[in-house]
Amino acid sequence: MEHMKQLEQIMDAIRTIEGDGFQYDEAAILSEYGEKKGKNSSVVIKVLSIFGGLLTTLAFVVFLFILGIYDSEWGMLLLGIALAAVAVVIDRTYNSFILDTFSVCFYVLGVILFAFGLASLEVNEDFVALLVILMALGSLTITQNYVISFISIITIGAAMLFLIMSYNIPDAIHGYLLLYTVLLAFCFLNEAKLLTSSRKLAQLNGPLRIGLVFCLLFGLVAVGKNGLAPISGSYIWISSVASIGLILYLADKLLKRFGIVGQKKVLMLVLCVFTLLPTLFAPAISGALLIVLLSFLINYKTGFAIGIIALIYFVIQYYYDLSLTLLTKSIILFSSGVVFLVFYFFFTQMTKTDEEV
Template sequence: MKTKEDIKQLLDSLQSSSDKDLKFNEEEIYKAYEKSDNQQSLAIKILSIFGGIMASCLFIAFLFITGIYDSEWGLLVLGIPLIIFGAFITKVTDNILLDTLSISAYIIGFVLVGAGLLQMDTDENLVSIIFILIAVSALFIVRSYLISFISVLIICGGFLFLMISNNSFDLIHIYISLLALILTFIYLKEAKLITFNKAFSQLYDSVRIALIFCFLAGLYLLGKNYRLDYIGGYSFEYLGISSVVIILAILYVISHLFEMLNIKKSEQKYGIYALSVLILLPTVFAPAISGAILIILLSFLVNYKTSLVIGVVAFIYFVSQYYYDLHYTLLTKSIVLFCSGILFLGLYFLTHKKLSSDEKI
């Protein structure tokens, strides 16, 4: 941990090494460093979120035991202030206890408002739209990591609910395709988005990880064939839409990886493209697998370890689920996995060899 003396020494070193007269606002630099040094780690934030969810569940159970659900106006009168309190309390101070409290109040508020509106016989679609609008407002007004994370989940969850409740589950391909494109854009334009606007820099981390979970939620629904049949209104005729978009996004990401791996020869590029298409062709009817691969490649490209681990775990799960759902004999399944494994190993050795040669240079 750096002290003020260390920072002062660094500033003096920069001043002495420059030919121009540099001026630093040392007070603001100290404040910025202290603020960044006190930032909570991602693990602590995740624990805060889950702690808030658990506390919310217990408090909601207590409220319903007291019989508050008998009064729809009571639910609204209590729910709306809780949403406002949970959203804005984080603007007062940055404390882990208050973070958990804000998440609890925010979630409880949504649950109570939703219960109150439904008891008033409000249409479910209208309730979902109201939730989406509230979450969007909180996302752009509050700019808190935890509130932004929950808000993005509510927004995407609201759209998924609208698709399911209206038996329009085919629209999930558009949902997944849009998220794949948005994630690709966010990852590849990370530097520009952070420096473009202060609001973007404040929302970037929380929105990025939240979109990963929303993307995986959509892929999970597609990966569960029997769940889709149960929901109804689903057709496999449009399955190729999301698969094609994800595969094209993967190929676009690979083109950026060429720069990182210093691959300039056209023959090598075309060979990698051909090998990639060959690997991805079996996933046309399993976009969940190609979606996990997209997350892995994007995370590798920007060196984001959190989503890289999430992508690897998701890939293992989706491959296992795909293998389980195949209506083939055990021998055929084994051959499919064997061939896929050989292709992945070939791609690994190709990239590993290239990286090793670059390190030697």
């Protein structure tokens, strides 16, 4: 009730600022807010519901195994399609968290059975990956369930990476990273437009953000862990170009937000360039840093936490993979730390000066 009163006060304030010409459907806004609040049950109930749904799905898998469904290729294929369809129907027909849990479990099991059924029929694995991508895209257009949409988005990213490795073109991962870097930046920087463009996009905004973050991390892991993908070292810098460019663009926006302009801003941007230069051949670090800055810019706490964890991991991984002596590694880390401390010193001093003025 208290949150509802706060929402009404916010709408009254907006109406006062915008004037009499501002129109909105107050009843629809309050109704939508009430539905979302109703879905936000306690964490214990959510955990128990998800755990119960997973146990039920596991029991169903055991039952299928007893029936021998895994001995029938067409049986797995048709059952996978049926389960995915049932999951979509449940999501669109009923508005219950428990039923949503079952729909998610059915959807995941359906996609797995669909893929295994096609593989058992000796369908080309590349064609299977393409069909899984089409299935995930179809699910995104039909249902707006948060978890199903999230699973569909990361399934598309994983399938794309599978196709890249299947066709033995590992350097195409650079194109994958460029695609998802641009998509992530576009989604984050145009959040307001996406939320107001249509109701469907507004509902997909949440899973789209977190899904794109994970898809980008998939690619960053591929280039960030030495030996995981046979990528040519001569072109590793390609994956860093888009990230570094976007980081500098975000740095410019953030400096304006903190009131730093003129020569001070130019000096800060130059320091940013020198700070980012070492990451030119470490695209995983610049990519994780981009996630942190984008999440900070729009106050997306989940993405910010994921970006910080990824940044720490990729820095440690890069240090571990360096083919240098321990003394040389220590000097590199020491020098990097000094650069960041200098950057921090200049930034805090400039912001303090602006605040005093």
